[in-house]
Amino acid sequence: MDKQTILDMQHVSFVYDSDRESSSYSSEPTEPPALSDVSLTVKEGEYVAVLGHNGSGKSTLAKLINMILTPTEGVIRLFGRDVTTDDFTEEDMYDMRERVGMVFQNPDNQLVATVVEEDVAFGPENLALPREEIRRRVHTALAVVGMTEYAHHAPHKLSGGQKQRVAIAGVLAMKPKVIIFDESTAMLDPLGRRQIVDLMDKLNHEDGITILHITHYMQEAARADRVIVMDDGHIVLDGAPREVFSQVERLRDLGLEAPQGTELIHRLRADGWDIADDGLTVDACAEAILQSLGLGKE
Ligand SMILES: Nc1ncnc2c1ncn2[C@@H]1O[C@H](COP(=O)(O)OP(=O)(O)OP(=O)(O)O)[C@@H](O)[C@H]1O
Ligand SMILES: [Mg+2]
Known part of the structure; x- marks a missing residue:
């Protein structure tokens, strides 16, 4: 059976100041677009790494997919639903956000409770699920990230990598279909980093979760099935790691190394x-x- 297209972006552009009240008499130049005419489709189960130098638009792309930002131009469909029309209600957005989880760079900004298991339960509690279901989800999520023994610990006493695993458990407890990692390994030591990328591999290979991994580490990107390179708000390369990384000179021009x-x-x-x-x-x-x-x- 054909894999479902879960993300379909068509000619999407985004300008950060587009919401600002602007008078037609203003002589102030508008910001250049952070994203320009980006078209991208991702199918269920894909494992995609996103590369690009600082300011190339990676986080903007992630925030558009997670509906934190709304495109200035273009259409975004998630699971076949156009999320950019007026028909798309706030309720629809919460429903979609259950399916698209996001893990950020700094785990400290993602932890909300004083006990690990309460932190992981935070999302499902907002869904008003039965207690037993919440307990089950928390238990499973902590087991998947290997943090069961820390269920009753205080998150702020954990290492960076452990905190990040708790943050991931919190996302998993929502049973997402897609997880976007925005430089989630950047603040971790080498061991913590390896554990997080091993976990991404596992979530993709064993649980079929679609992964979008934004990273500056080429070695991490090489583990994905597909690598996208961004430059100046555009997608400039898109292919298997082997294809993309073989273009050593081109990557160097884009400020990256193989x-x-x-x-x-x-x-x-x-x-x-x-x-x-x-x-x-x-x-x-x-x-x-x-x-x-x-x-x-x-
Ligand atoms: N909140 C904001 N307001 C105005 N401009 C912004 C904002 N966030 C990002 N930008 C600009 O948009 C462009 C793309 O930024 P973005 O954060 O998406 O890049 P990035 O590829 O994630 O970079 P990094 O590798 O540093 O995380 C940059 O020119 C940046 O300066
Ligand atoms: Mg970024």
Whole structure:
């Protein structure tokens, strides 16, 4: 069966000051659009990484998808519903927001309660679900993120990575179909980061949750099935990690670098080495180099 298109953006632009009261006599120049003519479709179950230098429009894109912002121009359909028409009520928006969860950069800004399990219960409680259902959801969500033993702890005493896992549990308790991570690993130490990306992989592969992962870490983006690169409010590259990262020079022009392994193999090739693999991961890179030296595995 065909996978459902869950996100369909057509010619979407967004200008931050468009809501401001503006007199037609004003000589003040309008802000350049933060997003310009972006068209993007994402199907159920996709795992998409979003890259782009600072200010390229990644967070604006995320906020439009999560209906925190409304497009200045263009149409956004979520699960087949046009969320940009007047017919789309506030009630519809809450319904949609259950399906589209969002995890931000700073976990401290996302935790609301003084006990972990109460924090995770916050969303479902707002849905006025039966107590037993709330308890079940909290229990499951904490188990999925590996934080069951901290259920009665105070969130502010946890490490950054643990806090972020609690924040993710809070999103999972809403049973979302899509989760947008906006640089959710940026403030974490390497172990915390790895645990969060491992969790993203698991949510996608095992639970079929569609993932949009905005990140500055190329190695993290390489784990997705699809990589989108933004520049100056536009989507400029969109493809499998292998396709996108093989364009080493183009990425450099966009202020980005390919993952280190890919960069290394690119340079070795330029020096005349015959290497077949693109070395998206450190292991793949090491193996490719060993192969070309005749030292690879069978
Ligand atoms: N609240 C705001 N008011 C006015 N302009 C804004 C606002 N937020 C972002 N912008 C501008 O919109 C453009 C896109 O910003 P956005 O935050 O979407 O970029 P980003 O790719 O998420 O950057 P970063 O990597 O730094 O998070 C930038 O030029 C930015 O300065
Ligand atoms: Mg951002």
